[in-house]
Amino acid sequence: MDSRKKVEVCFSPNLYSLHKEDADIVVVIDVLRATSAICAAFDNGIKKIIPVSTVEEAIEYKRNKNYIVAAERKGKIVDGFEFGNSPYSYMNENIKGKTLVLTTTNGTKAFHTAKDAKHVIIGSLINLDAVCDYLFKEYKNVMILASGWQNKFCLEDTICAGAIVEKLLSSGKFNSEHDSSIAAKFLFLSARDNIFGYLKASSHRRRLRALNLNKDIKYCLTPNQTDVVPIRENDYLVKG
């Protein structure tokens, strides 16, 4: 009997139900850009983040001046909102101590997909080592849930998941059984010396580049810029 804890990767919210039995702790990933923006916001002093599923819910919160409200669809800030999911928009003194309400195309959807999970944290390349340290400390069975693009497999989330898998497996304390985890690790190992170049072909990078978001992409693909680990508490996120 293998006593190591498991670390497995789920490539899409649509496959979550097939993997969830394995998971005591779920790491939600949306590298471009929701979970990177969430980490950046906490790193810059946001106190609480409420992920919501729909633009309509976000609009409800706009009536209350105590909230910063952000909405993104298909890579763009939704009309009528000042904030979207660019990490740079949260590098701002004015957000300190405030609550952010956020809806995005993929990341907040994945967060809600994992609503029945006991324990949920937010991962991205920018907080990679901090997430791994957290997982070593908790030492539970881990499922890394990639948000993907409209529920389809996406490369940048897979590479981030592979980076976590690789670090956890290298310790000898974790084990992976599913091919998705093995493939994520393979893809990370091919990409790690030049993640930005490797992802040149990825569909989401092409999509964001067309929106002139190259600066955002570079930020989101640079590992270990913060040590915050956002953690779910009730229906919102706090800094762990």
Place this chain on the structure above:
Amino acid sequence: MDSRKKVEVCFSPNLYSLHKEDADIVVVIDVLRATSAICAAFDNGIKKIIPVSTVEEAIEYKRNKNYIVAAERKGKIVDGFEFGNSPYSYMNENIKGKTLVLTTTNGTKAFHTAKDAKHVIIGSLINLDAVCDYLFKEYKNVMILASGWQNKFCLEDTICAGAIVEKLLSSGKFNSEHDSSIAAKFLFLSARDNIFGYLKASSHRRRLRALNLNKDIKYCLTPNQTDVVPIRENDYLVKG
């Protein structure tokens, strides 16, 4: 406007609905072992194959002596059946001209998932070049549907899908937009010099090795042993 046809990869029957709009022709893959066995059976003279979803349906056909009836679950021949999904069981003079009824854990399920597709063919590593030649000749938008393992992503189907993507893209006549297709190609390129060794870590190879099926695995992972391309006609398959 890009006038090239598309070749995309769907990693699981559970993701089929997200990809199906892209597909004029669906290539169903279950390398270990259903689609390899199907190709081997046609190569050895089977006239028609009827894939069925359940063991109960297969039992119905057993009452009629004109059918060869095969059932596999979790890598093993189901009790009461003589045939499962080992390609070697179809290398047999007695099957010539007969109709095979087949139910398997993953492959026949994927076949039924694509029931609404206009055009369905069967691919595997053993008929790789023949499948590619067929796709060049048809020249339509292609979706490669990996059967996976119990709807989860699996490596061997992904590598076979990646081999088809690589060949179609190299011609300059096809284009891929989804990250799943790009990842499949990357994984194939890493694996191609030693597919058998590369898959050592895969969960399904471990599963079949535990059942003493190494000979089957070697056969299924050896490209281009036959030029048959099984094609769906009504609810059954014939040799294309």
